[in-house]
Amino acid sequence: DQQVKQNSPSLSVQEGRISILNCDYTNSMFDYFLWYKKYPAEGPTFLISISSIKDKNEDGRFTVFLNKSAKHLSLHIVPSQPGDSAVYFCAASEAKAAGNKLTFGGGTRVLVKP
Amino acid sequence: KAGVTQTPRYLIKTRGQQVTLSCSPISGHRSVSWYQQTPGQGLQFLFEYFSETQRNKGNFPGRFSGRQFSNSRSEMNVSTLELGDSALYLCASSPVVARGTQYFGPGTRLLVL
Numbered sequence: 001d002q003q004v005k006q007n008s009p010s011l012s013v014q015e016g017r018i019s020i021l022n023c024d025y026t027n028s029m030f031d032y033f034l035w036y037k038k039y040p041a042e043g044p045t046f047l048i049s050i051s052s053i054k055d056k057n058e059d060g061r062f063t064v065f066l067n068k069s070a071k072h073l074s075l076h077i078v079p080s081q082p083g084d085s086a087v088y089f090c091a092a093s094e095a096k097a098a099g100n101k102l103t104f105g106g107g108t109r110v111l112v113k114p
Numbered sequence: 115k116a117g118v119t120q121t122p123r124y125l126i127k128t129r130g131q132q133v134t135l136s137c138s139p140i141s142g143h144r145s146v147s148w149y150q151q152t153p154g155q156g157l158q159f160l161f162e163y164f165s166e167t168q169r170n171k172g173n174f175p176g177r178f179s180g181r182q183f184s185n186s187r188s189e190m191n192v193s194t195l196e197l198g199d200s201a202l203y204l205c206a207s208s209p210v211v212a213r214g215t216q217y218f219g220p221g222t223r224l225l226v227l
Contacts, residue, residue, distance in 0.1 A: 034215065043118070043204050043218030044157075089157060099169040100145050100208050100216055104157035 003027045004092050006105035014113050019077040021108050023090030026071065030092040034102070035064060035075045038087045047088075048075070080112045116141065118207050118219035126225045132193040135222045139186050139207030145169075146188040147216060148180060151202040160203075163188055192224075200226045 005024045013019045021035075031052035036044035050057040050064045050073070057064050063076045077084055090105040119138045127133050139146050147170075148160040159172040163182035180190040186207075192199055202223050206216035 036218075041220070043206075043220050046215050046217065049215060091157075099162045099164060100147050100206075100214060101159050101162060101170040101172070102147075102149075102216065103159065104149075106156045 001026075002106070003030075004090055004103050004105040006088075006090055006108050008108050009106070010109040010111070012111045012113065013080050015082055016079045019075075019080045019084065019110055019112070021075040021077075021088050021090075021110070023073045023075075023105050024071060025073075025092055027092070027094065027103070028071070029094040030103070031095045032093045033064070033066060033073050034091045034093075035062070036089045036091060037084075038089060038107070044089060077110075080110075082112050082114050085110055085112045118205055118217055120203075120205050120219040120222050122222060123220065124223045124225075126227065127195050128227050129195055129197060131195050132191060133195060133224060134189055134191045135203055135205075135224075137188045137190075137205030137207075137219060139188070139205075140209070140217055143207035143209045143217070144186050145208040145210070145214070145216075146182055146186060147206045147208070148188070148190050149204045149206065150174075151204060151221070152198075152200075157204070160190065195226045197226050200224060 034049040035047040038044045048062045066073045087107045091102040145164045147162040162170040166182045182188045202221045204221045206218045208214040208216045
């Protein structure tokens, strides 16, 4: 069973516009969420995270929104740049889990067109 | 600071063989986690080590094992390789005991023939 889902496998956006990536989760024990970006032949790179005590976290062009009641989070990238073209993964960890186990979504491939 | 390094970067093995992959975490990081990435299953957690002890384990068969050394370097071993073990194996390190940001290495691409 997929506890973290990214229902859009791909997204195409024009340079300068907003990219919105969505992620849904089913495990109510998840309380810490992260977004990673991955280029081909490289490992995932951490982008931004959010704790369940917050509903928004912002870092430069990246903002993550968390809606706990809907078990939904989203990543906004504004403005989108060609270098943002990559696969984006949503990940979550459980409150009760000791340590750093992350459960990942399937990823969304973003293409930013110049 | 140097990032997470993984060796080898590419590996070709045949069914039934065993393989050992190595990971050196970022200096000062004591937590090391391993993940498997495949097109069908995505990124899946294998196990995590902290201070030479396995703290978490994912849903993988016993053929997958790991260990961590006193300098925090980690190895994972897969015995009796199967075709389905072909994947990108990623190592990640974290500076904190629990639920910190993880920093990934470039991965080891394993092909089982």
